[in-house]
Amino acid sequence: MKRTLHLAVAQTGPIQAHHSRKEVVARLCELLKEAASRGARWVVFPELTLTTFFPRWSMDDPAQVRSYFEAEMPSPETLPLFELSRDLQVGFYLGYAELAGERQFNSSILVDGGKIIGKYRKIHIPGDAQAQENYPVQHLEKKYFEVGDLGFPVFDAGEARIGMCICNDRRWPETYRVMGLQAVDIVMVGYNTPVAYGRLGEPAHLPALQNQLPLKASAYQNTCWIAAAAKAGVEEGIPMIGGSCIVAPTGEIAVQALSEDDEVINYVCDLDLANGYRNNIFNFARHRRPEHYKAIVERTGADTTPL
């Protein structure tokens, strides 16, 4: 019998600054109910789901900054989502800004049966630590978030081994490889990606292509499923890419969101689809040659000096 897992991705439309936590959580509960009604066992929400994507603004007032962070999880505002998850037996991934004592992380949690069973803190923090002159849109994640300190853990969630990453992490092959080496079945990822991110003056079709391309290649190269959830639409005047999707170990998109609004997509994933690859072309134990990969950990930046 096939080992399957029914996955859903809950893309959201924009979360504006005036939306309260309570309003946002009510939307997420509706999405979770919709996923449950289709039979999904897990649902993936975006990065920093509970508020607008505040790193687009340079803020120096600590109280203002802290208003975007969660000091406890669940909090009274987010508890309804945990309770609904428990009652409907649907697990979820949720991205949020985590205040841990005085430390600030861009984090995600894995919740099952109403309980947190895993946490991840974003490692590849993009953008800048200070506002840049002449940038039409700032991207100040390095100002607000420390580099994550939990590595890329993979959690045994009963039917499947689940790993997490967040937004920019998805563009880096190391992210998935570290999880692939832990025999991950499913990588969940939420993201907020302004269309203008990168400021390259590049053709308008590229941000969407460059979102799905690493997802597809990494699912194939690491013999796993990837479920990716965007916060999409025009948020505080800034257009964000959508393109939420579930990607198979073949490197193919199984299902994708076509809207830029709140939208649930779902797919019954054959977890054994990866086995042919794992046992043959991507049998890591037989074919990988770590003695030739040392530069990946010994060198950080690109450098023309010989290895």
Next chain:
Amino acid sequence: MKRTLHLAVAQTGPIQAHHSRKEVVARLCELLKEAASRGARWVVFPELTLTTFFPRWSMDDPAQVRSYFEAEMPSPETLPLFELSRDLQVGFYLGYAELAGERQFNSSILVDGGKIIGKYRKIHIPGDAQAQENYPVQHLEKKYFEVGDLGFPVFDAGEARIGMCICNDRRWPETYRVMGLQAVDIVMVGYNTPVAYGRLGEPAHLPALQNQLPLKASAYQNTCWIAAAAKAGVEEGIPMIGGSCIVAPTGEIAVQALSEDDEVINYVCDLDLANGYRNNIFNFARHRRPEHYKAIVERTGADTTPL
């Protein structure tokens, strides 16, 4: 002024067992002349270009095996290609079976001005060391080739920094990352890929998709151009994929071969196209976190034990 380099890829049709080195080299010379006539500065030939893809056969007679290898490079048979390269000022990448004393490698060389300026020996050797029962097509590279011992070097070839890999190497993200960390501008790769490789009983459209997918993602993730040359068509009864292409740092295919025969494709590559990525989203020095990548070198196979 843009820093450009005119690249060509010379896909070949099948090389059958009865084709002599002299016949093959004559075909390669025609392809090199065609590339030169279009203004190309470099041309990429396939893997194991000089003979049929012999690892499909299990051979135990040392003399028979050695007949597929080159004990010297250039040899009298291959010298015309070197001379033509010198005369037309077109550099080339050529894959061939290398006999180094008693050692056997699946190798490639970079030739410019008629001289070898770089060598690579394939690291990710696929397939088996012994013939497998019930396989319709054998893939015995592990029988014939040692794992390469030269790492993934990048060569300063004047106008550009050029790296090489061979066939199955192109599916492994570590291949490109080690070269990306050496600020590679262009990765050249030749391949022989039977349509049935992998023996997964998978849908027929996947081998072509899974060829180009890692090329596209890796060009994007490592801010380089990739020039990939297939040996295509039905060789000794075995259908091979084509799909030779030149891929840009945007993750897009710039040009691809549509035939399964001898065919030259070419593109004037803007080597500075990568700079926007290198200075921003893929500024490795600013964003990579090798302290979280250790598993990539410390673990070979996939393993459910925690890191």
